[in-house]
Amino acid sequence: xxxxxxxxxxxxxxxxxxxxxxxxxxxxxxxxxxxxxxxxxxxxxxxxxxxxxxxxxxxxxxxxxxxxxxxxxxxxxxxxxxxxxxxxxxxxxxxxxxxxxxxxxxxxxxxxxxxxxxxxxxxxxxxxxxxxxxxxxxxxxxxxxxxxxxxxxxxxxxxxxxxxxxxxxxxxxxxxxxxxxxxxxxxxxxxxxxxxxxxxxxxxxxxxxxxxxxxxxxxxxxxxxxxxxxxxxxxxxxxxxxxxxxxxxxxxxxxxxxxxxxxxxxxxxxxxxxxxxxxxxxxxxxxxxxxxxxxxxxxxxxxxxxxxxxxxxxxxxxxxxxxxxxxxxxxxxxxxxxxxxxxxxxxxxxxxxxxxxx
Amino acid sequence: xxxxxxxxxxxxxxxxxxxxxxxxxxxxxxxxxxxxxxxxxxxxxxxxxxxxxxxxxxxxxxxxxxxxxxxxxxxxxxxxxxxxxxxxxxxxxxxxxxxxxxxxxxxxxxxxxxxxxxxxxxxxxxxxxxxxxxxxxxxxxxxxxxxxxxxxxxxxxxxxxxxxxxxxxxxxxxxxxxxxxxxxxxxxxxxxxxxxxxxxxxxxxxxxxxxxxxxxxxxxxxxxxxxxxxxxxxxxxxxxxxxxxxxxxxxxxxxxxxxxxxxxxxxxxxxxxxxxxxxxxxxxxxxxxxxxxxxxxxxxxxxxxxxxxxxxxxxxxxxxxxxxxxxxxxxxxxxxxxxxxxxxxxxxxxxxxxxxxxxxxxxxxxxxx
Amino acid sequence: xxxxxxxxxxxxxxxxxxxxxxxxxxxxxxxxxxxxxxxxxxxxxxxxxxxxxxxxxxxxxxxxxxxxxxxxxxxxxxxxxxxxxxxxxxxxxxxxxxxxxxxxxxxxxxxxxxxxxxxxxxxxxxxxxxxxxxxxx
Numbered sequence: 120x121x122x123x124x125x126x127x128x129x130x131x132x133x134x135x136x137x138x139x140x141x142x143x144x145x146x147x148x149x150x151x152x153x154x155x156x157x158x159x160x161x162x163x164x165x166x167x168x169x170x171x172x173x174x175x176x177x178x179x180x181x182x183x184x185x186x187x188x189x190x191x192x193x194x195x196x197x198x199x200x201x202x203x204x205x206x207x208x209x210x211x212x213x214x215x216x217x218x219x220x221x222x223x224x225x226x227x228x229x230x231x232x233x234x235x236x237x238x239x240x241x242x243x244x245x246x247x248x249x250x251x252x253x254x255x256x257x258x259x260x261x262x263x264x265x266x267x268x269x270x271x272x273x274x275x276x277x278x279x280x281x282x283x284x285x286x287x288x289x290x291x292x293x294x295x296x297x298x299x300x301x302x303x304x305x306x307x308x309x310x311x312x313x314x315x316x317x318x319x320x321x322x323x324x325x326x327x328x329x330x331x332x333x334x335x336x337x338x339x340x341x342x343x344x345x346x347x348x349x350x351x352x353x354x355x356x357x358x359x360x361x362x363x364x365x366x367x368x369x370x371x372x373x374x375x376x377x378x379x380x381x382x383x384x385x386x387x388x389x390x391x392x393x394x395x396x397x398x399x400x401x402x403x404x405x406x407x408x409x410x411x412x413x414x415x416x417x418x419x420x421x422x423x424x425x426x427x428x429x430x431x432x433x434x435x436x437x438x439x440x441x442x443x444x445x446x447x448x449x450x451x452x453x454x455x456x457x458x459x460x461x462x463x464x465x466x467x468x469x470x471x472x473x474x475x476x477x
Numbered sequence: 478x479x480x481x482x483x484x485x486x487x488x489x490x491x492x493x494x495x496x497x498x499x500x501x502x503x504x505x506x507x508x509x510x511x512x513x514x515x516x517x518x519x520x521x522x523x524x525x526x527x528x529x530x531x532x533x534x535x536x537x538x539x540x541x542x543x544x545x546x547x548x549x550x551x552x553x554x555x556x557x558x559x560x561x562x563x564x565x566x567x568x569x570x571x572x573x574x575x576x577x578x579x580x581x582x583x584x585x586x587x588x589x590x591x592x593x594x595x596x597x598x599x600x601x602x603x604x605x606x607x608x609x610x611x612x613x614x615x616x617x618x619x620x621x622x623x624x625x626x627x628x629x630x631x632x633x634x635x636x637x638x639x640x641x642x643x644x645x646x647x648x649x650x651x652x653x654x655x656x657x658x659x660x661x662x663x664x665x666x667x668x669x670x671x672x673x674x675x676x677x678x679x680x681x682x683x684x685x686x687x688x689x690x691x692x693x694x695x696x697x698x699x700x701x702x703x704x705x706x707x708x709x710x711x712x713x714x715x716x717x718x719x720x721x722x723x724x725x726x727x728x729x730x731x732x733x734x735x736x737x738x739x740x741x742x743x744x745x746x747x748x749x750x751x752x753x754x755x756x757x758x759x760x761x762x763x764x765x766x767x768x769x770x771x772x773x774x775x776x777x778x779x780x781x782x783x784x785x786x787x788x789x790x791x792x793x794x795x796x797x798x799x800x801x802x803x804x805x806x807x808x809x810x811x812x813x814x815x816x817x818x819x820x821x822x823x824x825x826x827x828x829x830x831x832x833x834x835x836x837x838x839x840x841x842x843x844x845x846x
Numbered sequence: 847x848x849x850x851x852x853x854x855x856x857x858x859x860x861x862x863x864x865x866x867x868x869x870x871x872x873x874x875x876x877x878x879x880x881x882x883x884x885x886x887x888x889x890x891x892x893x894x895x896x897x898x899x900x901x902x903x904x905x906x907x908x909x910x911x912x913x914x915x916x917x918x919x920x921x922x923x924x925x926x927x928x929x930x931x932x933x934x935x936x937x938x939x940x941x942x943x944x945x946x947x948x949x950x951x952x953x954x955x956x957x958x959x960x961x962x963x964x965x966x967x968x969x970x971x972x973x974x975x976x977x978x979x980x981x982x983x
Binding site: 171172173279280281282283284285286287310314315316317318319320321322323324325326327329330331333334335337338339341342345346363365366368369370372373374375376377378380381384385406408409410415418421422438 | 661690703711717
């Protein structure tokens with residue numbers, strides 16, 4: 120195995136909301152009564168059924184409650200084990216799935232306040248992502264403005280499958296707000312299920328939905344690049360979370376090839392897609408969709424033509440690796456340092472270098 | 478020396494391809510709108526004139542994403558006698574087959590009954606296209622072989638059409654498109670696979686089609702380039718569906734060809750499928766092998782649009798992960814993203830692999846001696 | 847480098863192009879609004895007959911959605927893969943650092959001032975007064 124080094128940044132941790140009722144203290148009277156009077160159920164996404172093996176490593180599954188719902192478990196199983204200096208919390212609670220933008224807004228605000236109170240206040244290694252009601256640009260921007268004042272929020276979080284392709288100009292005020300506050304946009308696996316979860320319709324199985332996350336990231340990356348998001352917002356970073364990354368080289372070969380042919384359709388794309396990815400896009404480490412042989416993985420890193428793209432992540436508590444094998448075999452010490460420390464610090468402007476004792 | 482000025486350049490001379498090649502993705506077109514009418518029952522002539530084909534997308538007369546060139550085709554491929562690119566056998570012979578020493582050309586008609594909503598009409602058009610392929614193309618040039626097109630959303634009619642053509646040496650495969658009403662592994666498509674397996678015909682899945690779903694999992698994108706790049710994502714999802722629904726477990730001799738959707742993504746998809754299958758196999762107990770093994774044994778890939786990394790080593794390593802025995806050379810003639818046979822494969826490939834890539838894999842798969 | 851007289855100017859009015867071969871090399875000559883340009887008729891990418899493509903303008907943008915359209919009629923777009931080349935310089939606009947198409951100097955010179963090749967001589971003989979299109983190759 121490749122040993123992690125202390126002082127790393129874990130860019131993808133998933134604290135779980137125990138139940139919708141856990142958010143009631145963070146809602147106003149109206150929404151509290153809405154939840155209780157109407158008997159609203161817990162907002163658990165099909166993307167991560169609670170008992171699915173993907174949703175929690177077997178040895179990280181608590182005796183009771185949702186995986187990832189106990190901060191002591193996260194501290195022991197993820198933060199302490201890997202000597203983490205910073206851990207970025209990306210709540211995947213299904214608040215983006217509701218169809219009312221008003222309800223989504225109330226739930227997002229509650230979720231962000233809950234994250235501060237129940238997690239960030241309790242461990243100073245933890246940092247947060249701002250979850251936004253994406254259906255309403257005005258409300259999403261307002262929520263970014265509200266939360267950004269707390270410097271422990273280090274990114275804005277969106278799902279990879281929503282109502283529209285993420286490059287669409289409709290979303291740009293969100294990106295402007297994020298850029299203004301030095302916040303990367305994190306795009307995480309998962310669907311709001313406002314569209315079929317694949318580009319060819321509804322599959323039969325959970326496993327299909329999960330495999331299809333990688334294809335969704337690919338189409339979103341195309342959209343973000345060709346719509347010109349990074350031409351307008353050159354300082355904006357986006358981080359693909361739980362996306363896989365071994366698909367990136369052939370994806371870029373193809374995008375580059377067609378860009379050459381239909382460049383005139385999107386002339387603001389005045390750099391090769393690979394260059395745009397290098398300057399603006401990052402990927403979390405887990406899952407590593409590659410065979411365990413170091414030789415294959417090192418070839419893939421060579422195909423990626425950059426050692427700055429990957430950011431350390433455990434994807435806690437999701438089951439992506441066993442034991443302490445969070446880093447795939449065969450990574451050089453230099454690459455380990457880049458993945459665990461240098462690349463995340465270069466990406467998340469709100470994180471400052473922090474010395475920790477191993 | 479006499480310098481002669483011409484309004485068009487002279488037709489291409491031999492490209493220097495010495496040994497014969499197989500072109501596994503050629504698109505024959507109709508020269509005129511009513512070229513298909515002789516093969517269609519009278520009732521459909523008036524129907525088409527009145528209502529059009531009524532596809533799973535909104536445009537009456539053209540693609541929802543305007544193409545990069547007229548008819549998505551090479552501008553130098555208009556036949557001198559008129560008509561769309563790809564609509565003249567003699568010009569196809571002169572521009573594609575003869576100079577490139579094509580000994581096997583697989584026809585993949587795209588403008589067929591597939592992707593239209595009225596399934597009676599879909600079946601009638603597909604059957605007409607199959608007759609037209611024989612009459613206009615395969616019976617006139619023995620290098621050309623047809624693909625049986627079927628009413629893709631109507632399994633019963635599709636299977637009947639395949640059985641009707643089974644054993645007809647004019648055809649070497651059944652053709653589907655990647656985007657349908659449901660992912661291709663779904664049961665509504667199983668009668669197609671059953672009939673194809675029975676007839677000993679591979680099923681080609683060509684990028685494209687409309688099935689009523691937004692073409693990304695986040696809705697409709699803005700640009701043609703997104704549709705083009707996105708074909709590879711649609712194909713990946715369609716292939717994942719075929720594997721995970723157990724199509725290859727159920728039809729163990731079925732062979733499928735991924736046509737015009739790239740192949741560079743295959744290793745990453747197979748690795749991801751295997752990794753997730755390791756966690757979630759309990760949900761799909763009908764699979765008796767790892768997903769990558771089904772892909773390795775059942776799937777072939779056409780080469781166009783050729784993966785084109787800056788480093789040829791990256792290309793060669795990717796092909797080694799897939800297998801030199803699984804690639805089928807294709808030009809996509811007359812479409813604009815055509816691959817020129819003599820320019821596609823970089824130097825540094827062994828003679829055996831080159832031969833497999835350009836010809837032998839295709840002959841073996843399609844049973845051409 | 848030899849100079850080849852290829853045609854009297856009036857055989858190539860503005861908006862037209864002609865294809866020819868010189869020493870086995872396929873060339874196209876264009877008259878764009880009275881200016882003459884010559885290009886090797888072979889795309890550096892996969893060898894298509896580049897000059898059968900349409901002459902379009904150059905789309906550029908400094909802000910997404912805002913398109914500046916310049917060099918109207920001076921960009922040749924390959925009939926296959928759509929790569930764009932500047933007819934003046936051969937410069938590619940899709941991947942400018944990697945690809946360039948060979949541009950040939952094309953001049954219009956008085957009929958009395960041309961190198962006398964076989965064709966040239968013959969042509970000069972019939973139209974001494976008019977101007978000729980000349981390719982340096």
